[in-house]
Amino acid sequence: MSNYAVEFKNFHYAYNGGEVVLKDINVSVKEGSFTVLLGPSGAGKTTMCKAMAGIIPYYYGGRYAGSVEVLGEDTKGRRVSDIAMRLGLMLEDYESQLVSLTAGEEVSFSLLNHGFPPDEVEERMKKALEDVGLPGRENYQLDELSGGQRQRLLLASVLAVHPRVLVLDEPVSAMDPEGSVSLYKLLYKIHQKYNMTVIVVEHNLDYVLPYVTDMIVLQDGSVVASGSFEEAASIAYEDRELRRILPALWQVKLNLEKRDGIHLGMWRKTSDAISELKEKYGRAEL
Amino acid sequence: MIETREVNFAYRRGEPVINDIDCKIENGEFVALLGHNGSGKTTLSRLFMALMHPRSGEVYVDGENIAKKEPADLADRVGYVFQNPDLQILADTVWDEVAYGPRNKKLSEEKVREQVEEALAATGLTDFADVYPRILSFGQKRRLGVAVALALKPRILILDEITNGQDSLEKEQMMNYLRAINEEQGITIVLITHDMNIARLYARRVIVLHNGNLVFDDVPEELFNGTKDLTEWGLQQPTMAALAANFELTAVNAADFCAQLTLKAGDK
Numbered sequence A: 001m002s003n004y005a006v007e008f009k010n011f012h013y014a015y016n017g018g019e020v021v022l023k024d025i026n027v028s029v030k031e032g033s034f035t036v037l038l039g040p041s042g043a044g045k046t047t048m049c050k051a052m053a054g055i056i057p058y059y060y061g062g063r064y065a066g067s068v069e070v071l072g073e074d075t076k077g078r079r080v081s082d083i084a085m086r087l088g089l090m091l092e093d094y095e096s097q098l099v100s101l102t103a104g105e106e107v108s109f110s111l112l113n114h115g116f117p118p119d120e121v122e123e124r125m126k127k128a129l130e131d132v133g134l135p136g137r138e139n140y141q142l143d144e145l146s147g148g149q150r151q152r153l154l155l156a157s158v159l160a161v162h163p164r165v166l167v168l169d170e171p172v173s174a175m176d177p178e179g180s181v182s183l184y185k186l187l188y189k190i191h192q193k194y195n196m197t198v199i200v201v202e203h204n205l206d207y208v209l210p211y212v213t214d215m216i217v218l219q220d221g222s223v224v225a226s227g228s229f230e231e232a233a234s235i236a237y238e239d240r241e242l243r244r245i246l247p248a249l250w251q252v253k254l255n256l257e258k259r260d261g262i263h264l265g266m267w268r269k270t271s272d273a274i275s276e277l278k279e280k281y282g283r284a285e286l
Numbered sequence B: 001m002i003e004t005r006e007v008n009f010a011y012r013r014g015e016p017v018i019n020d021i022d023c024k025i026e027n028g029e030f031v032a033l034l035g036h037n038g039s040g041k042t043t044l045s046r047l048f049m050a051l052m053h054p055r056s057g058e059v060y061v062d063g064e065n066i067a068k069k070e071p072a073d074l075a076d077r078v079g080y081v082f083q084n085p086d087l088q089i090l091a092d093t094v095w096d097e098v099a100y101g102p103r104n105k106k107l108s109e110e111k112v113r114e115q116v117e118e119a120l121a122a123t124g125l126t127d128f129a130d131v132y133p134r135i136l137s138f139g140q141k142r143r144l145g146v147a148v149a150l151a152l153k154p155r156i157l158i159l160d161e162i163t164n165g166q167d168s169l170e171k172e173q174m175m176n177y178l179r180a181i182n183e184e185q186g187i188t189i190v191l192i193t194h195d196m197n198i199a200r201l202y203a204r205r206v207i208v209l210h211n212g213n214l215v216f217d218d219v220p221e222e223l224f225n226g227t228k229d230l231t232e233w234g235l236q237q238p239t240m241a242a243l244a245a246n247f248e249l250t251a252v253n254a255a256d257f258c259a260q261l262t263l264k265a266g267d268k
Helices: A045-052 A080-086 A103-113 A118-131 A146-160 A176-192 A229-237 A247-261 A268-282 B041-048 B094-104 B109-124 B138-150 B167-184 B196-202 B218-225 B238-246 B256-259
Strands: A004-014 A020-030 A033-040 A063-070 A087-090 A165-169 A197-201 A213-219 A222-228 A279-283 B002-010 B014-025 B030-034 B056-061 B078-081 B158-162 B188-192 B205-210 B215-220 B259-262
Touching: A004 A045, A004 A146, A004 A197, A004 A229, A020 A045, A020 A197, A020 A213, A020 A222, A033 A229, A045 A087, A045 A268, A045 B215, A080 A087, A080 B030, A080 B109, A087 A146, A103 A118, A103 A146, A103 B094, A118 A146, A146 A176, A146 B014, A176 A197, A222 A229, A222 A279, A229 A247, A229 B256, A247 A268, A247 B256, A268 A279, A268 B238, B002 B041, B014 B041, B030 B041, B030 B196, B041 B056, B041 B078, B041 B158, B041 B188, B056 B196, B078 B138, B094 B109, B094 B138, B109 B138, B109 B167, B109 B196, B138 B158, B138 B167, B167 B196, B188 B196, B196 B218, B196 B238, B205 B218, B238 B256, B256 B259
Parallel strands: A033 A197, A033 A213, A087 A165, A165 A197, B030 B188, B030 B205, B078 B158, B158 B188
Antiparallel strands: A004 A020, A004 A063, A213 A222, A279 B259, B002 B014, B002 B056, B205 B215
């Protein structure tokens, strides 16, 4: 039995008529981890998310080689809906994934589609709405929900089937900072409560820094670093382009560690950095 | 120049979204418009160019009341770049897309070419002139949206969340370019954003809306110096601002910040 939520083996992919966007990907995501997928735009992050859910190559066609395993099973030849029972995917343009009139119908639709019996549907639907902080909203019309609430609703439809892995592509790109912080808090709660593996594409690492355990860094379609967040960040820091997409706090940490030959803590919040820096550093004499 | 006087707005059957807003944006300013989701930022900016009209109060562009105007009447003075770049794309090539506005204005082909070339160069899209716009990356489509607006040579450019979904390198490129046209050509920039760091680094003035009310209007340093509870407004102090403020430093980025710190004697 594999301990990996997802494993890519010698995976290559090109969209129909396009160039190769993923090149020889050999990387795994540990079960129970909170993994961030980082890389400049166009590096192949979204393509990787779609490959995990099996919609690449199933819906997109294209050319591919190698394999992707979800919880130890090859996605090849599996129906996308079967994979979705174990791995839930939320894409960036989440609005386009909403199909129903009311919040309850939206969540139930996904459950019925998966063939759950009607009495179980009701129960799972209510529980999922509760889990995303929308308890008792099953009769709300979609247009009565704010953008942030609609996003959490979609998360509820993905969660309702109880997948063991959750993949999210830039879930907060249209949200204000407070909304983004609270969505990640929610994701972390779900991750902890169900020991669910979370894999997330996020440009603003400040939001995931409090929770992340592992990181995969992509550049031009190849994995250039992977492993614990700490290890992957130090490798990425050595590259001038990648350095600038690391969280500001970690740019400071890695800069000082390298320059002064010291080791600083696993900073997750600004306050961690401030207290350690106050202890060790003073202002430069100008 | 844009000015609003006691402007109010509500969508049909809805709660008021803009309450009695008075503000004046002078020529050549670089303003960030901040606020939580649903605070009224986009609505207010749409009133600036007659995409919608207020329920009460007046909006003036260059001193002229725009109550009777339509967006097309203002298009060569005010450019608007929408949140979703796909909604704006109509033509088969990047070039034609950018040329659409100037051609519509019946400019000479030579003038059209000149303005298109300038807009493409400014947005780094010159090499993509013949490309089918829909195959551009998200970030490139955003730049195309800006190029389309620029080709009409507006004096005021309103940009709604144009850095969403872009990585920090793309953001920096786009923002440096906006800074350049603001400083070199005096084009007024009104930037709607959720990115606190961008507001801090690029805007010279920040306006914050909260539930349709104007609650802050001052320089970004005042907003981000750590003395205000920004969470109430759905905002956040950017990380580097918090670090710098705690050490009474002026650093704007990680490298500067580190350069301004030295190890205390005992730790060397």
